[in-house]
Amino acid sequence: MTLRYSLLDEPLIGARLTEDGSRVHLSLPALFVALADDRIRDFPALRPHQRHPWHAFLVQLAAMALHEAGQTAPFADEAAWKAALLALTPDDPDGAAWCLVSPPERPALMQPPVPEGTLKAWKNALTAPDELDMLVTSKNHDLKVARMQRCAPEDWLLALISLQTQEGFLGAGNYGISRMNGGFASRPALGAVPRGGWGRRWARDIRRLLDSRAEIVRDMELCEQGGLGLVWLRPWNGIDSLAFTILDPFYIEICRRIRLVESPAGISALATGSKAPRIEAKSRNGVTGDPWMPIDIGAGKALTITAKGFDYKLSSELLFGQKFRSPIAQALIAEDGAQGIVMLARGVTRGQGKTEGYHERRIPISPKVRAFMIQKKTDVLAKIAEERVSDIGKVRGVLWTALATLFENGSSKDKFGDSAKDMANLFAKPFERFEDSRFFDGPLGLNEEVEAAQPEDVRLRWYLDMAKRAEAILIDAFESGPRSGERRYRARAAALSRLHGGLRSDKTLPTLAHHYKAQKDSKEAPHVQL
Template sequence: MTRENLLVDPLLTIDTPDGGQRQVSLPGLFAAMERGEVFAFPKLRPHQDHPWHAFLCQLAALALRDSHLPQARPGHPETWLGQHDEEGWRVLLRTLTSDFRDDEPWRLVVEDPAKPAFMQPPVEGSALAKQKPEDFWATPDDMDVLETAKRHGIKNALIDPGSLEHWVYALVSVQTQAPFGGSGHQASSRQNGAYGARSGVGIRLSQRVDMCWARDTRILLDHPDHWAACGIDYDFRHGLALVWLVPWNGETSLAPTRLHPWYIEISRLTRLKRTPAGLLHATYITASSTRVEAKETHGNVGDPWVPILKETTPKSYNSVPRYHKVCEVLFDDEKYVPSLMQMPAKIDGTGPMTVCFRFLSRGQSKTEGYHERHVPFGHAQSRFLGARKNLALEMSRSMIELASRVEQALYLAALKRMQAGRPVPDAKQPETSRWANRIRRDMDDEVNEHFFPRLWDCLERHEDGATLVDSVRPWLDWLASCARTRFALAGQSLPSSCTLGMFAQAQAEILLERKLSGIFNPQPLRRNAHGK
């Protein structure tokens, strides 16, 4: 008999804190995480990390929503959800799918298309007629959400189709964070637009996945009404939670009001099947509508890991986590509604923590990169997520403004170095402008890398009594040093006439120093977060 039932068969590989490795079932995974025995998932691909984490948290919260929870104590994750053995979790998960006695919703392969399989909805008869023999994915990574090309470091169709564990991860990934993949391949409801991304922003108290899972699951259970702000009238008591349980013909959508706020969605009409040779592959049927009717929400569906941009029409956070965007999400409550999981909770205690940003950048039929950023908050910095957030916003805005001005000075100096015959640098000259922009981007990458440690230093100086201007002085010194270093490196590589080289270098250096001098002796910086 094939080992394809997640409730019974040990399909999932875990790394243990002692350096070991073993395979567990899905209930066995939950039991091991409650005991603190799961350090990582070694076969999980980086872009699958957040969808898998969110799936496990949502599923555990749904299973435990009617359970009596213990008193949670900070620093004691074993008290956050209680202690259940593998059989206890198996019973809880089967309760969610009590209409299916043979565990069909937890099996990877179910031959009868009228019944669900794991993350695969029953297919209504009208949709079966649209099935084409050539419509299938041969491997888990071929089915997954990454759009690759020859020049990409990651290639598709490389994972063994016999790896059941990789099919599990690929199913969760494509069903819960899918972009619009062309005609008939619909997108997830938890993102802003067809080519948006389901971002993940939340606090991590440890690198261990078991502690992260226990924290976020407990916070979900402690905040059953967190979703109310999104304006959707979910059905918390009787709403559909596991969307793959109900049939779909690819032409109808579910209204959000029919769903539980912690719903685990599906985006694609796909089924795993075995070939005559016994190999797995995933067949698919194109769909003319999304499974969840959420286009008008722009991703504002109450996802506990997604910050919401405050605009006339609120939208889910959809940006690469560069330093300036991260500061807006962390500190600017007038611009973003923070995600539930990025806000400190009682169970976090007062120790160090990290705010983690995960974002899969996409465009039309392309993947532009996976971005993961960890912003550490030590014991002294944690107050900047709470009572002292406005000071952090004011300081970060001043630092970002200074960085922008120094980068612009470097850009103009680089142009001057390349345009020796012009009295004033011309930014519209395409070839030289591209070179100068590359130098500016290189400096901004360095700023991006060093921004937050230096933000904490500036805030500490201000907390010790320094004025805002004096607090940012070390930052400005560092920016100037960085600009001079970048300019010197550029001078060794930028094209320029040999006869004009020394003259161009001298004129560019004079321009750079003049611009930096103007920044070093600025008009008074903002005194508060509103620039007043």
């Protein structure tokens, strides 16, 4: 078997350029040059759930190459990048470790050497890149597998990186990565994105890694020099695990025994199981120095997202709260600029033998919010966010009670049946979804309040808008409430009374209650004729 599909020499990676949107195909060194010039708009073959693994791979790889070369800034030409990448694989000067296909006893990209030197015993054949990838679908209904029959080498490349750097446990013999909290967890990512293209973020994250290398080495007890960075270079028999402490702080891992092979029909993959994870890091609970991974301080473990993804509650805690230790990619630096900064959160929610959705959220950072974050004075922002989370919950609670009253035929008691509760939950969901969507940067959102000269005016207008929408949702629910004449009128009147009474109570939102009272007093005040 010969070496095929070298990322160092062949234009295998498809991209679109920022200047005119034209499509090009680049080698890995050529891609790094284009990224350094911020000329890459996007990668057309990249699937949504592959975005972070691909970004992380490009950043960690470039950071390792630059560190080994004693450089702090990206190289400006392809030859320098190729030499730096080859320097990471001194035992394979012919570039085998950068090829998609190589002899089994040699390393291939993201594929460890096979000690036995043959794949005859490997029975699990995969014919399409999406069959190799890490997504798990429900009985082949959510997303059909093995659809990518007419595919290019880059499709295998992206699927391979996705699998090897973000997959979890999937039954006996299929272990997950070290950079997550347990086999059924996930590898979410959070980081700042400055204004610009893919290359701008790539370059800033490389700088963050290089600047933080000593910190990661110290905190994670990893190797400052001579550590294993490209885990696929070591042969793997499927039995032995690597000690975490032998790794480079920027290490790129693998978790499965996979080999790509080529036949007249094209590329396919062979896989076999293992009796142990590739890296022994279970006790670390995903705390590995991952530059994009938030850490739950109290629990001492990496963040795992649920099916809710990065909702407004979790996002505000990640940005401003004290529960999580921020990843190094989240920290703002002066070079990010003052305008157009976004906090980008990504991740796939995994479960036992299933995937519960891909989640991505972009949170624009306003100038004042940026200033607070750079000065590490987020307590003000945390207080505002906490109040807003609480206020949404209070209005939703009032709305829910009014809805339950409606579906309980206007009962004046707070004991509701299961049917009424289920209907109230159903109709209350759009209220919270809308507030989630505008929590940070929408109309009357957190950014607007922080930037305002009179933030209390923004807060009041937000309260009034929530009250208006809550009433609209309740009125829309009338059609699904009681239908008979007497019950219908009683239920609707009781529900509206519950809603209005709750919104005007000092126990809900005192500021809103005071506003309503002032309005009422103004209307009832006697008019004095002169």
